[in-house]
């Protein structure tokens with residue numbers, strides 16, 4: 001498919017609306033992406049004509065919904081290039097995926113004094129579940145810093161490995177700085193030292209193709225709502241050996257084969273890890289979204305986003321009253337910044353909003369990174385493949401206005 005930005009934008013009905021009397025410029029993609037018409041149609045179709053519960057009925061609609069739902073496992077496996085779809089757990093998003101690893105794997109395998117290695121730029125979803133283990137079981141969290149530009153040296157992560165290291169939990173792309181982490185090198189060395197690696201792919205999987213076999217990770221978490229899919233959908237890849245080590249962590253229907261008064265026999269993984277009624281239509285929409293992105297193709301997506309990133313970087317660097325956070329060598333289209341001298345991030349965001357420009361302001365669910373950088377809040381403009389160069393210019397115009405008003 002050839003990448004034509006006007007055609008791509010026409011796939012997303014919301015992009016043609018106005019906000020505060022101005023054409024919308026949606027630059028809050030790091031928080032959640034917009035949805036193309038094919039996904040909206042799939043959700044409507046699911047509820048209007050094809051809805052029933054999955055994995056339990058024998059009637060027509062239940063079989064239809066189950067087939068469509070289960071097909072998504074294969075789509076995710078293809079999206080991540082997993083060796084087999086049995087390595088894919090469908091869930092509600094990255095938060096659930098990482099908690100599954102914390103409760104279903106780490107709690108079984110780690111004891112007091114064991115270490116989990118984290119980078120300082122993790123999202124809270126890849127921090128708080130590990131704090132639970134620290135609080136309850138005395139597991140030690142070992143933090144690895146980034147450099148002043150926001151690069152994470154893979155060697156620093158490898159050097160942090162000790163005899164007691166039992167897991168490395170690391171982002172593939174920072175949701176604040178856009179820094180891309182060389183997870184492949186980390187996984188290669190971690191594997192030779194016998195330390196499993198969980199990769200938080202929430203941001204990275206949106207911007208470039210992911211190959212979990214090439215990366216060599218043990219767990220790779222993605223979230224549907226950032227990938228043009230419905231909220232409440234997502235998946236985590238678990239390499240077959242790790243999947244086999246998983247213990248069930250949420251009990252209920254579907255994850256069992258037999259339940260008796262005195263014993264229970266669990267289903268085989270990955271079903272063992274998918275208790276209860278899932279987000280049925282959300283997951284079906286998630287599959288459509290992944291197919292949509294794969295149809296466009298990540299080569300085309302990456303090429304367009306590189307143009308956007310380079311242009312945004314040069315434009316924003318030209319504003320000498322703006323402090324840009326992070327300039328990693330390998331960086332996705334995510335820009336966090338503060339105004340020098342004045343202006344709380346919330347004020348900047350409010351002024352931009354008056355111009356129809358949506359950005360995020362605050363801590364970005366990254367407390368340790370904000371502490372590391374010595375800031376309490378920043379604004380974040382995060383781009384998607386459906387953003388245009390004109391929208392970069394609208395952002396720059398909006399920032400000039402914010403500067404004039406606030407400083």
Ligand SMILES: Cc1ncc(COP(=O)(O)O)c(C=O)c1O
Pocket residue numbers: 030031092093094095096123125126171173174175200202203223225365
């Ligand atoms: C890097 C990263 N990890 C994890 C998450 C959590 O994803 P979700 O809330 O969809 O579970 C996010 C969402 O902002 C994120 O950016």
